[in-house]
Amino acid sequence: MTDWFIVGKLVNTHGVRGEVRVISSTDFAEDRYAVGTELMIQHEGKNEKTLVTVRTHRKHKNFDLLQFEGYHNINEVEVFKGATLYVSGEQLEELDEHEYYYHEIIGCTVVTEDEETLGTIKEIIETGANDVWVVKREGGGKDILLPYIEQVIKDIDVDNKRIIVDVMDGLME
Template sequence: MSSNPEPVVLGKIGASYGVKGWLRITAYTDAVEGIFEYSPWLIQQQGEWREVKIDRWRFHGNTVIALLEGVETREQAQMLTNCDIGILPQQMKSLPEDEFYWRDLIGCEVINTQGYNMGIVDQIVETGSNDVLLIKANAKDAFGKEERMVPFVTDQFIKQVDLTAKQIIVDWDPDF
């Protein structure tokens, strides 16, 4: 797998369910069942990614459980507990031009409309009302900031996202 790009993690395998190899699935997709729109999965076990196929899945209360091909016993299922679930980047769905995957924004340089380099997007935090860019400020930031938080609100604060240039233009005061 070393020649392929790093998989995109979409979830995690939880504890086994029952005695016939079913597994609880924690999905990081918007809708829990969205994780099953991707196939095959890659699971990371002991530092190595390997391909697995989903035999079937279903809702169980507020969660989902799945049966993977070749996993037929509780003991086999238990060996997969806590494994990350991923897919290759090329399996991800294309988005409309004005939408972005969070992973594409990480590492982008953030510059305000006055041309001040505010730093690099380190992570994105979901707050409920809107997502927030957590920006790691440059080492010699003129305002003494170590990090900044800018709401990801297009048209109001986010003026332009250029993924090719890995750059985001924001309308934000660098001293805030």
């Protein structure tokens, strides 16, 4: 059975020619939305799945705009609004050492070198210089923003969903 991984959320249509507006949550948007890539669309809580093939992809503001083969007008894609977009695990490529997919990092428990549990990674923000990992604190409170740099991230164990960090002064305030 194939594993499917979330790559984005279909938030709206765009124009009248069947484009959809996607808020991406993928680390390799150019690869995920390449022409000819097969994706799956599913509404949360529903069993119905729709397989689609990317016909076109372009960036527009903070969105990825996609058009699928066989869908040529707004009426045909209107039903996809609010759905989640997935990619097959079979389409994921092997990464180099010390490179990770977002789905491997999100959900990991973050602990300090002194074994203090800080929380769980809930989101990854791309900033340009380096990614920032958003940690939801274990006891509640304001999220912790950890830059993905070697001075902070000391060890990543995706098999055990555990990340060891060195919290530099000012990161927890």
